[in-house]
Structures are given as structure tokens and as C-alpha cells.
Amino acid sequence: MTDLPVVIGDIEKFSIVDYPEHIAAVVFLQGCPWRCPFCYNTSLQKIGAQPESDWTEQKLLTFLERRKGILDAVVFSGGDPLVHDGLPDLMDKVKALGYKIGLHTGGFRPEMLKKLVDKIDWAGLDIKAPLEAEKYAKATGGYKLTENILQSLDILLTSSKSFECRTTCDPRLLTVDDIFTIALTLKEKGVKEYYLQKYRPIPTDKNTTEEECLALIENKELIDFLQKSFAKFEVRK
Ligand code: SF4
Structure with missing residues (x-):
């Protein structure tokens, strides 16, 4: 997975839920x-596919130039943005326009996260399952390298960046x-923010x-434990 240019699958032009307390545009990159x-x-999974949008x-940068003063942040989502070798360069261009940079990722490629962690202002890291090979493979369609997820988590923990972890409760x-x-x-590990997603x-x-669907996220014993364990915890329905 080298020299992959950034391929934009779609854009959400206005979001108040993808970057905490900021109005953001969300750039969905093609490939996961x-x-x-x-x-x-x-539709965003296939790597190397031509998106329908x-x-x-250039169109993204022109759009962001015009939205200065209206939007606060740009969130790179996917797919998984870490697929793209051109992402650090694109982040630099977006940052130069004055935007905060957000990242949604599953953390599968820590070497790319390491390259761009200094550029981001906030990240959301998906933790799909317990960090055991078989369980992770079940939740991701075959991915067993949980060591990579732990490395990504450590990169965020040792950075000064604000970030959350979240799990979709399927x-x-x-x-x-x-x-x-x-x-x-x-x-x-010292994570401060954790969210369960319905x-x-x-x-x-x-x-x-x-x-x-509700049984997991409404389990009282679990919710009590999570509320005591994290500075910020919430169930997102
Ligand atoms: S990480 Fe999973 S949920 Fe996210 S885009 Fe890839 S396949 Fe879909």
C-alpha cells in the first residue's frame, strides 16, 4: 500500500457531530x-476505485477557501484516511487555510498516523472489538493485527492531541x-474519553x-462501570 494518492469519495459540507464542539466539513476518503x-x-471500501463524486x-481546497469563517474544522474520514500516502500533504494545505484538522480512523496503519499526528487537532479512534486477533477479525472482516491498533492508540496517548475512542455495539x-x-x-492505557455507538x-x-441493539448499550452494570472509568463517557444513539 504505497504511493496512493488521496481519492475523495464524498464530502459532508456542514456537520456539527463529527468534531466535538466545532462546525466541520467531513471529507470521506475512498478506500478501506x-x-x-x-x-x-x-461504497467507500474499495481501494483504488473511482468514486461517484x-x-x-483542488475542488475541495476551493470550497474550503470560500467557507472560511463559516466552518471551523475539516475532518478526514472514510473509508480509512490512513490508507492514503498523500494525506499528510493534503492536511498541510487544509491547515494553511486556517482550519482545525480532525481524523476518524480505525488505526490500522500506525506508521501513517505517526507521520501526521502533529498535524491533527483531534481524532476519533474506532476500537472495533477486544484487542484479540480472532475477535478483531470477526468485527473487521478478517483483520488480526491488533498490535497495529495498540500502536495507534499509543501514538495518540503520547501526543498532546485530544482524542476519543468509540465502539459500535453490534x-x-x-x-x-x-x-x-x-x-x-x-x-x-489511560484513555479519558470513550463512547458507545448504537x-x-x-x-x-x-x-x-x-x-x-439496546441490550448492550443499556446494560446497567456496564454503563455504571464505564461512567466511573472514563472522564467522558456517553452512549450515542
Ligand atoms: S473501517 Fe469498517 S465501518 Fe469503517 S469504512 Fe472500513 S469497513 Fe466500513
Whole structure:
């Protein structure tokens, strides 16, 4: 995975939920190495695919030039932005326009995160499952290199950057005990912000019930533990 240029899959021009307490544009980059069973962005998964949108790097920069004073931040999301070798350069150009830089990532490529961590102002790191090879593979469609996720977490922890960890609570993949395990790992590492995200069944999932989706995120013992363990914790529905 080398020399991949930045390919923009789509852009959300105005968001108040993708960067804490900031108004942001979200740049969805094309390409992701994973195949999470709960993915809502499957059109962005294929690496090297030509996206349906006509967004180019120049069109993005022109758009951001015009939005100065309206938007505070630009969040690079995906796919997984760490796929793209040209990302640090694009971040520099966006930063030069005066924007704060956000990053949404699964942390699969720590060497790229290391290159750009000084450029970002905030990051959201997905922790898909307990950091055990088989469980991670189940949640990501085959990815077992949990060491890479731990390295990415360590890069963020040792930086001065604000960041959160979050887990999508898909009851087909995770149990309450799994969330306890993830939370214990994060707590021991010194993570301050952790969020649970409700699973919204993807269109092809006709079996998972609302009750099952809520069972994980409404488990009282779990929620009490998470509230005590992190300076900031919330369930996102
Ligand atoms: S990491 Fe994100 S974009 Fe990639 S497959 Fe998983 S949910 Fe989809």
C-alpha cells in the first residue's frame, strides 16, 4: 500500500457531530482495508476505485477557501484516511487555510498516523472489538493485527492531541463482556474519553431486533462501570 494518492469519495459540507464542539466539513476518503459487517459506507471500501463524486483535491481546497469563517474544522474520514500516502500533504494545505484538522480512523496503519499526528487537532479512534486477533477479525472482516491498533492508540496517548475512542455495539459481534474487556484495556492505557455507538442494522440485516441493539448499550452494570472509568463517557444513539 504505497504511493496512493488521496481519492475523495464524498464530502459532508456542514456537520456539527463529527468534531466535538466545532462546525466541520467531513471529507470521506475512498478506500478501506476492512469489511466490518456493520459498515454503512461500503461504497467507500474499495481501494483504488473511482468514486461517484466529482470531488478533487483542488475542488475541495476551493470550497474550503470560500467557507472560511463559516466552518471551523475539516475532518478526514472514510473509508480509512490512513490508507492514503498523500494525506499528510493534503492536511498541510487544509491547515494553511486556517482550519482545525480532525481524523476518524480505525488505526490500522500506525506508521501513517505517526507521520501526521502533529498535524491533527483531534481524532476519533474506532476500537472495533477486544484487542484479540480472532475477535478483531470477526468485527473487521478478517483483520488480526491488533498490535497495529495498540500502536495507534499509543501514538495518540503520547501526543498532546485530544482524542476519543468509540465502539459500535453490534450485538451480532460483541457481548457485554467484550465491551467490559475493551473498556478495561482502554482504562489501563489511560484513555479519558470513550463512547458507545448504537448499532443501526444495515439494510441487509433483517434479523437483529431493536431489543438486541439496546441490550448492550443499556446494560446497567456496564454503563455504571464505564461512567466511573472514563472522564467522558456517553452512549450515542
Ligand atoms: S473501517 Fe469503517 S469504512 Fe472500513 S469497513 Fe469498517 S465501518 Fe466500513
